[in-house]
Amino acid sequence: MRIAMTGSSGLIGSTLVRHLTGTGHEVTRVVRSHTDRKKKGFEIRWSPDRGEIDAAGLEGHEAVIHLAGENIASGRWTRKKKEQILKSRQEGTQLLARTLAGLKHPPKVLLSASAVGYYGNRPPGIKVDEGTPAGNGFLARVSMEWERATRAAVDAGIRVAHMRFGMVLSRKGGALATMLPLFKLGLGGRIGRGRQMMSWIARDEIPHVVDFLLEREDLSGPVNIVAPAPVNNEEFTRTLGRILRRPTPFPLPGPIARVVLGEMAEELLLGGNQTLPKKLLESECRFRWPHLEKALRHELNKEDGHR
Ligand SMILES: NC(=O)c1ccc[n+]([C@@H]2O[C@H](COP(=O)([O-])OP(=O)(O)OC[C@H]3O[C@@H](n4cnc5c(N)ncnc54)[C@H](OP(=O)(O)O)[C@@H]3O)[C@@H](O)[C@H]2O)c1
Known part of the structure; x- marks a missing residue:
């Protein structure tokens, strides 16, 4: 398949x-600036800031x-940062969707990222799924606008799926990679009271879900990309400490997180x-890593449980 x-x-x-x-797929990277020569292979340019995209270069792709x-x-999250996140x-997304809709041969499918932040902060014990309406807060608003921005593609008959990702577990980037150094030093701990729920997905699960x-x-509209067994922050903390064979004695008190990170703490850490x-x-769809402990052991190369 040719995929942009x-x-x-x-x-x-x-x-x-x-x-x-x-x-065996051919991937065209739609990039803001050319990357190094080796990667250059299939690359086209866009400038979402300036509303420019190489429409001709997008012709002939079956999926985006x-x-x-x-x-x-x-x-x-300063005012400027929040504006950049949303804009x-x-x-x-509007630029991409409009351009795809206007192609001579539009793709059959657009898989567009979104996030479980769509549902906002919810009290522990309340489960949400694709049928649940959007929640409150900045990330819920961003996710809503992000999904709405695909409208032109939907109207043009392109199958659009909104991939509502949970927290991607990766030792190379994102939330887990940020936590790892502290946890490895034995300085990890739960955040606030630790009851806030964490909906996660193993990094290596994503290729398989995207293939699916x-x-x-028959799949379109919102699709939650999370493992079927979310955990609360306390369980996440204990599991990570156990795998790394380190204690997790130092909780990060909610008020401190709020002072240091402001609104961002409320939505990303405490909620x-x-x-x-x-x-x-x-x-x-069969999950390869439906449970947190196995997913973390896989990502951290601790699968035998002894390293
Ligand atoms: N990782 C997670 O846990 C997670 C969870 C929920 C949702 N998501 C969403 O899924 C998407 C992919 O996640 P990711 O973790 O791979 O994100 P990421 O590592 O931050 O990468 C996003 C990519 O977007 C491009 N980009 C960065 N700033 C941009 C800007 N101002 N305007 C336009 N493009 C910009 C960059 O690609 P180029 O430099 O090649 O243009 C960058 O590599 C994101 O939209 C993210 O919000 C991720």
């Missing part, structure tokens, strides 16, 4: 490019995977939701 991808240099994108090219957006977890997704979404023509992958389970 935005955000291909990111955590999820680089995992997907490796997988898709390794399994859209991951691009200003990183959500790096840097404090990069809203305007970038590419193939299953959360218990998201279930209802559509994937109903479609009989």
Whole structure:
């Protein structure tokens, strides 16, 4: 299959490019600036800021995977940062969707990233799935606008799936990679009271789920990409400490997190939701890493439990 991808240099994108090219697909990276020569192979340019995209270069692709957006977890949520987070997704997605809709040969499918942040913070014990309406807060608003921005593609008859990712477990980037140094030093601990839910997905599960979404023509609209067994922050902390064979004695008190990180702490650290992958389970998508301990052991190369 010929597949075009935005955000291909990111955590999820680089995992997907490796997988898709390794399994015989041809991937065109839709990039903001040319990368190094070796990677240049199939590359086209876009500038979401300026509303420019190489439309001719997008012709002839059967699928488009859209991951691009200003990183959500790096840097404090100042007014400017929040604007970049929202604008990069809203305007970038609109530009892409409009362009795909206007192609002579539009792709059959657009897999567009979104996040379980769509559901907002929910109290422990409340489960959410694709049928649950959007929640409150900044990330819920961003996710809503991000999904809405694909409208032109939907109207043009392109199958659009909104990949509502949970926290991607990777030792190379994202939340887990940020926690690892402290945990390895035995300085890890739960955040706040530790009851907030964490909906996660193993990094190596994503290629398999994306293959599934590419193939299953009956799947469109929101699709939660999370493991079927979310945990609370306390369980996550204990599990990670056990795998690393380190104590986790130092909780990060909620008030301190709030002072240091402001609104970002409330949505990314102290809040959360218990998201279930209802559509994937109903479609009989088999998870390779449905449980946290095995997923973490796999990602951290601790599968025999003794290292
Ligand atoms: N990782 C997670 O745990 C997680 C969870 C939920 C949702 N998501 C969402 O899934 C998508 C992919 O996640 P990821 O972890 O791979 O993200 P990432 O590592 O931050 O990569 C995102 C990519 O987007 C492009 N980008 C960065 N800033 C941009 C801007 N201002 N405007 C346009 N493009 C920009 C970059 O690619 P180029 O430089 O090649 O353009 C970058 O590599 C993101 O939109 C993210 O919000 C991720």
